[in-house]
Amino acid sequence: MFLGIRGGVTVLLTYTLALILARPSNAAIEDDLQLEVFKYASERAPTFYLSNSTPYYSNEFLGQMNLYFESGAKGAWSVDPDPVRVHLFLDDTKRNFFWIGREHPLNLTRTQPVEPTSALGNIWAQNQLDALNPRVSGWIGLGLLKSLGHTDHLNIAYSPFFIPTFGPSLGFTNSGEINPSRYARLPPASVETGGVTVPIRYELHTDQISKIVLQNQFFAAITHDDDTINSDIYAYTSPRPNPVPLTNAKLVPANGQVTANVQIDAQFPREDWAGARLQYKPLVFQPALEFTQNLKQYDNHYVSFTGYFDSPQLNPFVVKRTTRASFGMLTHFGANLTDSDLSDFLVFVKLPIELTNELTWRTLLELTLLTQRQSGYWLNELEYAISKGFSVLFAVRVLSGVDNSYFGDWRAEGSYSLGMKWVW
């Protein structure tokens, strides 16, 4: 949380600075506010959500402030400005520029933003506070986009600040117990040794915040974009966004009880990755295939495939808006991973369908199919536009899965919700 506040304040200042620096000509600002009330299967009391996204963009500046709030004892909140960037164009073509701010460098050259379901998005730092709708986070720093011809660009970025993946908190207390957020993945509750089971008490140790945050990250890519192909080859170095916990456990007999006191030392070891993505536009689904490889651990690699298509028109009387559907697959292969991961052979379909001019049905189905880690998430949402800029929402979210699977850990968190949405 402290990390979030500090990061947020830093970027807020950057945002403000950017606003001051950016010329207001051709500036535009929007706001997307959603209020929802959820009823979870695991609780009787309703839970309230507020999310707000405020993009602001001009020729020289792009910024988006993301606000997220969940009520209740398991609630969490975040203020996350991402992306935020100021462009310093190097010529009139506006194809060569420096940027400073916060961004994923490949968002500048790809036809679609980097998604968590892609190979690169999966290993990149994310904002996972809304666990079922994670977002790939940008680096805070500066970058350069330099054209190398009509279709190619050199895309490099540097960040002196490392922000780890921001996810649901475990809420360690002084007594070593946890007070977790809703979608926090809970650590083991007990340890069995010698036939005896004792509860675990946790104590979190981290290095000094400055030591964690002030770490250099470098990114470089060659991108290509023409009528047929959009591709990039890249390499980068950065601390691992999800911490590796080093644990030191001791049995503590005290006051007639024995507990296992586990000290967790969160480490963010440096990783070096390389990858490539190729999207072939002429094909019907404009498929994009991506591969990433850890340069130090040769058994650590990911591959993803994403296809895009237009949503089917079920109602011929609907005035069609551009609504893109997608489907895909993400998997790792090779080494066994210790924790459940989205890349446990994920297949997904995202399908928005306009049923009427006012009513839109969005369905998202995600399944992890790795043997003994099968799980699924199915979102069905209906949005009814009452007026321009105002709509009501109804959604059902179903989660299921075996123990120790990605969605299975949250299988008791199925919900239905009602909400309102304003866009202006």
Added chain:
Amino acid sequence: MGVVVRSAVKKLGILIILGLTLQGCGIARNIWDGSLMGAGAPKRKTVVIDGSSPPAFETIFSKNDADALNTLDAWKSNIKDSFNQIQGKKSAYLSSDEIETLVRYGFVKLDDNTERSVARAKCILTLLGFRNGISADNVDALFDWLKTNRPQLRDFYQAFLADKPKLELLFDQDGINSQDLIALLRAFGSLFELGGNEALTPTEMADLLRPWVPDEYPHAKNSIESGLSLTIGVISSLCGDRVDSTHWNGKKIGTCFAELTEHFKPTAPVFDFLFGRLNPFTQKNELNEANARLIRDIKSWLDGHHHPAFQTVLVSDFSKKLDIPPPYNFFKLAEWLPTLNKASTPAKLDPTLFIDLGGIISNWALNFQTATAKENCSLYNWRKCDFKGDYDAADQLYSDEYATLIRSKNLDYIYKISLYDAAAKFLLSKLDSEREGHQVQALVTLVIRLLDSNAYIYNVVNRALEKPVDPSSIEDSTKNIRREGLAELAAFAADIVPERGKDHQGMIRRLARTAVGEGETIPYTVDRLGIIAFLSIYDLITNLREDYLKKYDLPVQVEGPNDYVKRKMIMEALPKMLNDHFPDIYQQCVAWGFERTCGVAYTVLLDSPDKGRDDLQTYEIDFLSLASILIESMMNRCDQNGDGVLESQLKFGFDEKSCMINLARNLVIRLMNANIVKPDPKTKRLMDWVQKIGPVRWAGKVALRKGTIRGLGIQYLPPFSLVSRGATIGSVLSLAAELMDSDKVKAIEAGVEGPPGDPGDELIYLGRLTERYLPTPPISEVYYLEDED
């Protein structure tokens, strides 16, 4: 038709949708609450840590040194790691409360029952002196101790596992020696020194130890406290005021043991000699030096420290708690204490007894070294070397006519005679032989019985294990009477076995003069040679018994503290026993008819005291050996010229046949007093007449020669009787058989089955023994049938 079909389809459709809906509701519910693939919210994980277990702890005491040391290191590492993995209030230290918590949780399991497990842990910590807690350094020290003392502990552990009876290991040449005992004492001493200065009363210690005893053993549980009091009493007497006289203080006991072993280390060669594991020839100087200082060292150990007397009531208290009879022989012996040790009473054993015992041991070694001063034997089994020198007592007691298969005049024989000599010297220094002579026999018998009988130990062990015990009080058992009878015969043998030179004639005259009433005990010669003989004979008949059981495969049945062997099997082996160990008797019996002579005599001697049983206790076999020794010895003593025939010679004033008659009379009376032969007033009267009345004596002499009292005729009158031919062992036995059981003799002579007797008696009829069990063929002539006069 179309409408009907549409309607049907519609209905079917509704039914399908309804069915799916209903089914779907169930599925939907499962999906909703997350139980489609798993029930509800997943449980939080439990991490399982499989520690590597070290090998079994007992491997530390195995013979393979490499395995043992690896196991020791593994255990040490395992326990030290545990210290690193457990965080107590103090670093590298676990308090007793913390240990108790860990035991309650089951991290340390000393019993399936939690409370007992906790109590056992407390016991171990307290006994080791770590009542308040234990540190990693303490663990280091304990394992270092284990490593240092592992060889000694291993030897004892292996010995404990071995099949051999445990006590025998003390005397086995390849078994435990004094160095091992010293090392073990030192080891445990150093163990206790590691701990704190904890003093526990027997009650406190019993409370600690009781959890180790399963509930199925209530007697053992009940007797722990008194057993501990007994142990503390022994240690207190041994260590004096170096330890607490009423408390168990491990550290002080450890220090005492360490001091004790250090103090007596120079005298260790004497103890090695005691257990037969020192070669007194190759290590002569060590033995001499050690022996020279033994008494001095015992005194210096006792001096300067108050050593309380050992209270014998502790033994009776212990017996009471165990609900077993107290050790009869022990308390009977205690009655002798004031005589043997002025500072002791029957209730208190004064530690100066150690000086007395030390004196006996020291004299033993000295006797041996004096006797073997000119001998030499460098063999490992030096006791098997022949003895070529002179040792008066040994010479007088040794006979090369019987028991030569198991006894020869070797260093082992001298070794034993030296001990008996030392014991005799001690007894004679304490007792007035004139007044107390007859009691010496009882005392020595007590000592032998104490060493021989394991009834008390058997009862202690069995009661502790909740097995049946032998509840009989030894005082009133018929077995006790039989054992006393054995002592009677042994006492008689002690008189006549030694070759006393010219003095034996005086001894015969003394025996002849003895007027014996009903049931009176006849005293034996209380001199040094007599006591040595008594002890030696007991040793010999015990060795003979062991040889019989082993050599002739006589199966032994164990019932409680007693061993039994089938009487019939003894009778079947009788010819072989006599042939191997008493060849003169065997040959004479065969010449006179084995069944008629040895058969009858020995069946009477081996009469079963417990009618209704077909077996005898193994010690009853001793009567067989003792009687044989007596017969041989009587012949030796009376056969002046050694020609194997007893003549009525009047030369030198010594009548061989009269000698035999006197000794035979003595023997018969002792046999009757011991209930070995049924007391018969007529026979006693006859014995008296034979001795005192001339014509009856003459008849007796003829009967001796003829081997029967029938058909004596004119031969018994002088001068015929004076010049009648000599008697032999065969004729003596023939006559003895007739006197002991004439019914049996008549049946044998008639060639018919005799009167029913004990199992095995049937073998003496119809020539069965001769036919089936003689190791050598019989001589064709039978003397007694001939009338040679």
